[in-house]
Amino acid sequence: MGLAVSGGPDSLALLLLGAAARPGEVAVMSIDHGLRPEAAQEVAFVESLCRTLGIPFTAAKVAPGSGNLQARAREARYAALVQWAAQQGLGAVATAHHIDDQAETLLMRLARGSGIAGLAGVREWTHLPQSDVPLIRPLLGFRKTELEAVVKSAAIAAVRDPSNENPAFDRVRVRQHLAQHDWLDAEALATSAHHLAEAWRALEWYAQLDWEEMVDREETPEGAPQYRYYCNAPRAVQVETVSRIVSALGGRVSRSEAGNAADRLWRGENASLGGVLGRCDIEKVEKVGVEMRVWRFSPEPPRNTH
Structure with missing residues (x-):
């Protein structure tokens, strides 16, 4: 199983938990998006940690295209993961999305008027874009604070990406809003996203029946x-x-x-x-x-x- 590890607290927790749960069965990729001068050092930090733990490591550097910076960086990252998974013959790739990510995603998509597919949020599993490689999120049942505690207990100083504090990004503003308002409970929001994901699966099931029973190919x-x-x-x-x-x-x-x-x-x-x-x-x-x-x-x- 491949683990996408940036060096931040969430992905380091994924690395530590993955190595403990599946010893000898995980590999790691860390990606430099070329957006910050510190990124190369952060990739080297993850490589050093993997060497200590005896985990196979691959570094990659990508160049996001123009447009929405975070979206282009995500596309470039997933493309690199697809190539890596094919080269290494990986059975799946895991990312470190957690409850707080899910809550933020739901609020962002509600604000954009998303339909059920969008409001279903971060899926527990899907496929890497334009591939048949499973993409799994095994930490969706964890709070961010729990993952930070895992890293702290291992006496590892996680990388801190300053863009995660930059209010120019929608996700950062939503994160700050959640932190300021107790009545917006991240776990409840994530539970709602889970229910919406179930509704989306039901809709997909009905749509498959519609395709099979009500659509004919002609010339x-x-x-x-x-x-x-x-x-x-x-x-x-x-x-x-x-x-x-x-x-x-x-x-x-x-x-x-x-x-x-x-x-x-x-x-x-x-x-x-x-x-x-x-x-x-x-x-x-x-x-x-x-x-x-x-x-x-x-x-x-x-x-x-x-």
Whole structure:
């Protein structure tokens, strides 16, 4: 199992607990994002600790792209972890997300108007982006203070990243807000995120049934692929099915875009999204003997340019 360790108290606790729980079965990667001059020394600190503990260690340096700094850094980090997992043949990669991270994530996404998928927060397990490598968060049942106590008991001085105190970042402001208001209980917020994750899994299950039972693959008269969707599901399921159809046709859309397209189709209007054209009709479905909305999706024809 691979452990992503930055040298901060959370990830050091992951390292210590992982080494104790799975002796001889863990490896560590530490990543320098090139954003602070101290980062190289912090990677070297983690390497020294791994050498002392007899744990295989890999260092990486990445260059986040332009745009949202934290988002680009996260993308670069996950890409490095995917490459490392493939090279090392790892069964899974673990990160040190905990209860307080979960509470912060839920509040941030509530403030942004996220849907159920976003409000489900940090998942206990998922996959590293664009890979089949499991990504697990074994510390989601721990408070940050508990993890800091683990590191302190080992007499290790953890790295402190000053960006974690910079109010220019949304997460830092949310963290400070939580610390200032006792009535916002991090454990209760994390429990709500867990319930929302269960609701999301139920929605995914229903969306899978919708895909299997209500979507047929066809061909247009010109031989192009086309999907026919007998739409009679709640809007949240429609969004997932429309997104999946667009993906099957080689397009890519956000849930917000898929939702807007579903709304247009529900009103009987055509919708264009991700290079795919959706058209609405009403047809009698022979196997159930009733009329239903039928949405057909096919690659959008090329536009004439002059």
